[in-house]
Amino acid sequence: MAYVSSWVSDAVEHGVLEVDVSVKPRLGMLFMPCELFTSKTLVKLTLGTQVQCDIPSYVSLPSLKILIIETIFFESKDLSDVLIAGCPVLEELFVRHEEMEAHPYYISSRTIEKLSVQYRGCDVYYESGLSFDAPSLVSFDYSDHALYEYTPVNFGSLVEARVDIRYNRKIVKPDISGLMIGISNIETLHLSPASADTISRCVSRHGLLLPMFNNLVSLSFGSNNQRGWKLLPYLLKKSPKLETLIIQSLNVHTSDILIPLNQVKVLHILGYQGTVQELKHLKSFIGRMQCLERVRLELAEDVVVDDGKILQLHSDTVTDRIGTIV
Template identity: 55%
Template sequence: ALLRKTLVVSVCMDTKKLSTGSRDAISCLPHEVLGVILSSVPTKLAASTSLLSKKWRNVFALVHNLDFDDSDLLQPEEGEEEMGVMRESFRNFVDTTLALQCGSPIKRFSLKCHIHDYYSESAHLVRWVCNALDRGVLDLSLETSVQALIPSELFTSKTLVKLRLGTQVTVEVFPPEASLPALKILIFESVLIRPDDMCNVLLPGCPVLEELYLYYDGFEGWPYRITSQTIKRLVVQYDEFEIESMSFMSIDAPNLLFLDYSHYALYDYPLVNLASLVEARLDIQYSKRVVRPDITGLINGISNVETLHLSPDSVDVISLCVGRGLLLPVFNNLVSLTFGSKNEKGWKLLPYLIEQSPKLETLIIQVIYHYYTGDVTMRTFQVKVLRVLGYEGTAKELEHFKFFIGESECLEVVIVEAAEAVVLLLVTLLGFSVSSKCKISCSLSITICRTSVKSSYFSLNG
C-alpha cells in the first residue's frame, strides 16, 4: 500500500514536468501507470473516470483492486422504499463496473453487502463472486449482514492466496473436491459451516496454508477440530455460544509457530499437538456452563513454547485447575512470561510456574498491585529482566515491587512502565540494594489521542 501511495504521489509530481500543451497532462501517462493509480483509489471514484472518454474506459479495465460496500449508500434513517432504491442502485453499480472491465484479471475483490431478500439477492452475490473467481482473483473478502449462501466454486479456486469470509456467510456443504492449492491465509468470521468440515474437507484441500484466523461471536458452527500440517500462525477467538454441545477442542498443528487462543475453558482438550510452537497467547475464561473444566491437554500441548502470554483470566482458570489437581508440565524452553491475575489465588500460581520454567529470563508483570497481597512465598528465582506494566506510584505498589526485586539474585534490568505523574516517585527505586550488574530504568509513555508522542528513560548502573 505504501508503494502504491508513493507511486501515485510521484506520478502526480512528474505530470507537472510534462508539456502542458494539453491541460489534461495525466492522460499522457501510459495505460498501465493509470491503471495502478486507479487501483489505489476507491472503486466508485475509479469507475467514474470511465465517463470521461473511450480511452478512460479502456484504462478502467486495467484496475486490479475492486472494493464494493453498500453501507456507503444505506442509511438507517431511510424508509423501506428509499432503501430498496439504494439496494437496486448498488446492484446496478456492481454489475456495470464488472461489465466495464471486460473480464480483465484482478488481484483483490472485496464485497460487503446487506442482504434484504435472501433468495433474490443471494443470486447477485453468487454471480459477483463467480465473476471475480473467473478472473483469477488473488485476494477475496466477502461480508454479509444475514446468512447468505456462497458458490461452491469459491473452494476450488486455483489462484486464491487470501480468503476472508465475514459475518453471516453460510457454507451448507463444502464440495468434496475442495481444493485451494495457492491459499496461504484463511479468515473465518462467524461463518456457518458444519464443524467437521473444517477438519475433514477444507483444511486438507489447502496444502500451502500458513495462517488461519477463526472468529466466532454469538454464532453457531465454530470448528472444534483443527488439523493442518502447514499452518504457522493460528488465531482462535470463540465465545460461550454452543459451549454445552461442543465442550472440547483439538488442535493438531505440528508446525505451528504462533498461537493466539481466546475461549472459555472446556471439559477436554483430547489432542493438542504443537511441537514447534514458539509463542502462545492464552485468554481462557471460566464459564458457569462448564462446571469442572479440564485444561490439562491444552497446557501440556503448549509446554514447548518459548514466549508465553497469560491473560489475568487465564491465570485464574489455571490456578483453579491446579487447585483441583492439575500438574503443570516443565516448560523447558520458556524464556519470557507475561503474568497477571485478578485475585489473590491467581498470584499463588506464579512461584509454581517459575519453578517449572528453568530457562525463564524475562518476567512481565501486569495487573499486580490491585490484587497481589505480598503473602505469596517466592523462592529465589533466575529472572534477569523484570518488566512491570501499569505502575501507579502507590506505597503498596512500591513495597510489592521491592519484594519482587529482592527475590532475584540474577536480576540485571528492571523496566517500569508508568504514567508521567509518577516518575519522581520511581526515582526512589535507584536506591535499591541490588546486584552490581543491575540497571533500573523507568520508561514513560505519554499518550495523546491514542498516539505515543514522548518516551523518557532513567537508568543507573549500580
C-alpha cells in the same frame, strides 16, 4: 444473495488474489460458487458472518496462504477435513466465532504456522471439547471458555502462545491438562488475567498438574484476584530457563505472594502507578531474583512520576547486580 455469488464468480475468473465475503444473509445460509473453492490464484480468503456456509465436497486452493473464518457454521468436520484439507500451502488461519452455536471443535492442518482461535459469547455444554493438530504451528492465539477436554493437542513446533481461557460454571470440571501439555515447549507465553484465575482454579479444585515449561524464556502474567496470583510461584517453579517476566500491573492482590528464588534477568512492570504498596511488592519481587540485570517500569496512563521519585526508586531497589531501571 445470487448477485453476491455472481460477483464472486467474476472475481475468481479474473484471477484475483484476495476475496472477502462478509455478509449476513436473511436466511442464515451462504451459498458460494464452486469456483471460489477451486481458484488457482487465490492467496487470501475471508468468509463471514453468522451464517452456515455450504462447502462443496471438493476443495482445491493451491495458492491460498491466509484463511479467515468469521462466525461460520460448518457441518461436522468440514472446516478441517474438507476446506483446510484443500489448502496445501496454508500458513495462517483465523477462526473467530461470536454468539453462535456449533463453532468448530476440531482444527487440523499440517502446514499452518500461525493460528488464532477466538470464541466469544458462544454457548458451551458440559462435555464441550476442542482438539488441535498443527505440527508446524509457530504462533498460537487462543481465547475461549476452559473446556471439558482438549485431546489431542499436537503443537510440535510451537514457539509463542497467547492464552485467554475463561471459567464457565456450565463446565463443572474443565480439564485443560491437554492444552497445557500441548503448549509446554513454547519459548514465550502470554497469560491473560482470566487465564491465571482459571488455571489456578483447575490446580486448586481439580488437581491440575502443570507440565514443565523447559524452553520458556519469556512470561507475561497478570491477575485481577488473589487466586490468580497464587499461580505465579507455581509457574516460576515449572520454568527453569525463564529470563524475562512481564507483570501486568502490581496490585493489592500480590501482597501475600512469595515467589521462589529464580533466574529471571529482566523484570518488566506494566501499568506502574508509583504507589507505596507497589514499591513494596517490587522490592519483594527483586529480592527473589538472583540474576536480575534490568528492571523496566511502564507507567500507567495519566500517571506522572517526577525525577526525584525515580532516583529514590533506583536507590531503594537497585543493588550492584541490577543494571538499570528504565
